[in-house]
Amino acid sequence: MTAASPTMSAQAVPPSAVAEHKPARFALARKTIMTPILLSLLLVAIAVLTYLTGSRPFNQTVIDVFVRVTLVVGLYIFIGNSGVLSFGHIAFTCLGGYAAAWLTINPIMKASALPGLPQFILDLRLPYWQSAVIAAIFAGVAALILGKVLMRLSGIAASIATFAVLAMINTIYANWDSVTGGTSSVVGIPIIRTIWPYLIGAIIAIFLAWAHAISRSGLALRAARDEPTAAAASGVDIPRERLVAFVVSGAVMGLGGALTAHSVGVVTPDTFYLGLTFITLSMLVVGGMGSLSGAVIGVVLLSALIQILRWMEAGISIAETTIALPKGVQEIALGVIMIVILALRPSGLLGNREVTLFQRKRNR
Amino acid sequence: MSHLSAETVSVAFAGLTALSAVDLQIQPGRISGLIGPNGAGKTTLVNVLTGFQSPTEGAVKLDGASLAGLKPHQVRRKGIARTFQGGRLFRDLAVVDNLEVTGVGLGMSRRAAVAEAEAMLEWMGIGVLGDRIAGTLPYTDERRVAIGRALMGRPSYILLDEPAAGMSGPEAAELSALIRRIAHDLGCGVLLIEHNVGLVLGLCEHVVVLDSGAIIEEGAPAAIRNSEKVRHAYMGTAADTEPPVEALEVAQ
Numbered sequence: 001m002t003a004a005s006p007t008m009s010a011q012a013v014p015p016s017a018v019a020e021h022k023p024a025r026f027a028l029a030r031k032t033i034m035t036p037i038l039l040s041l042l043l044v045a046i047a048v049l050t051y052l053t054g055s056r057p058f059n060q061t062v063i064d065v066f067v068r069v070t071l072v073v074g075l076y077i078f079i080g081n082s083g084v085l086s087f088g089h090i091a092f093t094c095l096g097g098y099a100a101a102w103l104t105i106n107p108i109m110k111a112s113a114l115p116g117l118p119q120f121i122l123d124l125r126l127p128y129w130q131s132a133v134i135a136a137i138f139a140g141v142a143a144l145i146l147g148k149v150l151m152r153l154s155g156i157a158a159s160i161a162t163f164a165v166l167a168m169i170n171t172i173y174a175n176w177d178s179v180t181g182g183t184s185s186v187v188g189i190p191i192i193r194t195i196w197p198y199l200i201g202a203i204i205a206i207f208l209a210w211a212h213a214i215s216r217s218g219l220a221l222r223a224a225r226d227e228p229t230a231a232a233a234s235g236v237d238i239p240r241e242r243l244v245a246f247v248v249s250g251a252v253m254g255l256g257g258a259l260t261a262h263s264v265g266v267v268t269p270d271t272f273y274l275g276l277t278f279i280t281l282s283m284l285v286v287g288g289m290g291s292l293s294g295a296v297i298g299v300v301l302l303s304a305l306i307q308i309l310r311w312m313e314a315g316i317s318i319a320e321t322t323i324a325l326p327k328g329v330q331e332i333a334l335g336v337i338m339i340v341i342l343a344l345r346p347s348g349l350l351g352n353r354e355v356t357l358f359q360r361k362r363n364r
Numbered sequence: 365m366s367h368l369s370a371e372t373v374s375v376a377f378a379g380l381t382a383l384s385a386v387d388l389q390i391q392p393g394r395i396s397g398l399i400g401p402n403g404a405g406k407t408t409l410v411n412v413l414t415g416f417q418s419p420t421e422g423a424v425k426l427d428g429a430s431l432a433g434l435k436p437h438q439v440r441r442k443g444i445a446r447t448f449q450g451g452r453l454f455r456d457l458a459v460v461d462n463l464e465v466t467g468v469g470l471g472m473s474r475r476a477a478v479a480e481a482e483a484m485l486e487w488m489g490i491g492v493l494g495d496r497i498a499g500t501l502p503y504t505d506e507r508r509v510a511i512g513r514a515l516m517g518r519p520s521y522i523l524l525d526e527p528a529a530g531m532s533g534p535e536a537a538e539l540s541a542l543i544r545r546i547a548h549d550l551g552c553g554v555l556l557i558e559h560n561v562g563l564v565l566g567l568c569e570h571v572v573v574l575d576s577g578a579i580i581e582e583g584a585p586a587a588i589r590n591s592e593k594v595r596h597a598y599m600g601t602a603a604d605t606e607p608p609v610e611a612l613e614v615a616q
Binding site for chain 1: 435436440441446454455456461464465466471473475477478479510513516517
């Protein structure tokens with residue numbers, strides 16, 4: 001933390017007694033905690049319903065939803081609070097996904113498929129939850145290093161630079177054959193078919209995002225998003241606050257990458273490229289970039305929509321006839337719906353608001 | 365004696381001179397004025413003093429130590445605050461959060477910052493605005509919140525860039541009273557940049573007149589009021605018209 005200069009420290013300005021006005025400890029946390037709780041309950045409800053139906057394909061669909069919630073909440077932490085659009089975050093998902101693969105594949109398979117890995121990693125075989133934590137830390141450290149440079153840029157330059165990061169990481173992972181398997185799939189990652197780890201991952205992401213948003217850094221960053229000049233004149237070190245958000249969101253994206261790897265058991269560089277970037281950004285934008293609730297609800301709604309369109313493509317039987325939409329309608333319809341939502345509500349479905357039980361009240 | 369000073373500051377943009385060899389000094393507890401016609405370089409000087417613009421020549425010094433190379437947020441942490449023309453509030457945040465941002469930017473915890481923000485709003489007499497979203501405030505309240513935001517953390521100096529623009533007579537009078545309290549009760553050195561010459565002459569102990577980037581006159585309000593050069597700069601002609609002091613009566 002930067003220390004204020006001695007000329008203007010502690011003594012509060014106005015003569016009136018300040019100490020007695022100081023809000024209770026954790027007042028802010030208590031006031032805002034309903035949002036992550038309600039969002040988590042929404043996900044828990046979806047998980048329980050899925051568990052009760054017991055359908056395998058539906059189970060996999062819901063796992064995908066939870067993975068995407070993790071990813072989109074990760075995007076929100078940086079994009080939502082800083083207002084800087086990043087096209088590069090899926091690169092951290094890529095780092096996380098491959099890290100999980102390196103740490104969990106059976107050493108015998110690893111030695112033949114990825115001989116370039118250091119010996120201690122080749123010998124290692126960690127449980128999936130440990131690999132997920134390490135994947136998140138790995139992605140966070142990468143975000144710290146890249147962010148040191150990137151966060152000095154602003155506006156469109158920053159967005160383009162993040163896109164360059166995505167392309168760079170993709171190129172490295174698609175060509176470093178001995179460590180990443182190149183463009184071919186890395187197989188043999190233990191597949192976790194139960195829904196609960198993914199639910200926990202998504203909930204962790206939601207609470208991390210909430211904790212960041214109510215932190216000093218989150219407040220300062222949102223101020224800088226609205227008015228960078230005035231924020232600087234208020235003593236806010238904008239590159240530093242952006243870097244904090246970048247690292248936290250990079251780590252959450254890495255966690256999402258590990259979850260992706262364990263949900264399908266295979267990683268390829270193309271899993272973590274333009275397609276995933278587009279779908280996750282759309283979900284964030286449709287839900288509302290400026291709100292955590294928007295991020296979560298955007299994923300749930302768009303995923304539901306995608307699922308319905310898939311069923312319709314597969315065909316619905318009514319009496320004797322099967323009505324099916326032509327293939328490809330899913331992508332087109334999704335694009336159209338996104339454009340319509342954004343035309344009607346440019347700041348997304350939720351805008352800047354959060355779901356909560358109470359009306360927002362400032363005092364106490 | 366502590367002071368904030370600009371020493372022979374010059375600024376040139378692509379060969380165009382915005383400021384040439386300007387000297388200026390602000391002292392704690394005193395209200396200084398900076399006036400001049402449009403394009404005189406007033407805002408450029410504020411930008412130089414607060415680290416938003418580095419001078420081409422000369423230096424800004426705080427108690428004799430140069431502030432060269434400091435970024436705006438670092439200058440603010442040294443206790444030099446400013447406001448902007450047009451307020452520039454954080455539109456999506458509540459008023460109290462607007463003030464809180466400065467507290468947090470200066471290193472306070474959010475709890476401490478909220479406490480000080482609320483006390484500050486009370487001190488300014490706008491405690492009722494605390495919960496309002498800043499983007500919904502009327503013009504004059506916006507200005508007052510911006511001043512409150514700048515006063516967080518008790519800066520040694522505050523530079524007010526046209527705080528009275530667009531205010532009615534009574535509103536400007538209220539603002540004058542607030543500025544006096546900032547200097548006398550908080551011991552803050554104020555630099556008041558204004559188009560409203562009457563307001564400046566009524567408030568300041570020392571007034572600097574800038575025209576085309578250079579100081580053409582400085583001194584006590586009475587001297588400025590009678591200055592031929594100032595009259596000329598404002599009216600473009602000599603002598604026969606009074607300087608625009610329409611708000612003078614209200615301000616006093």
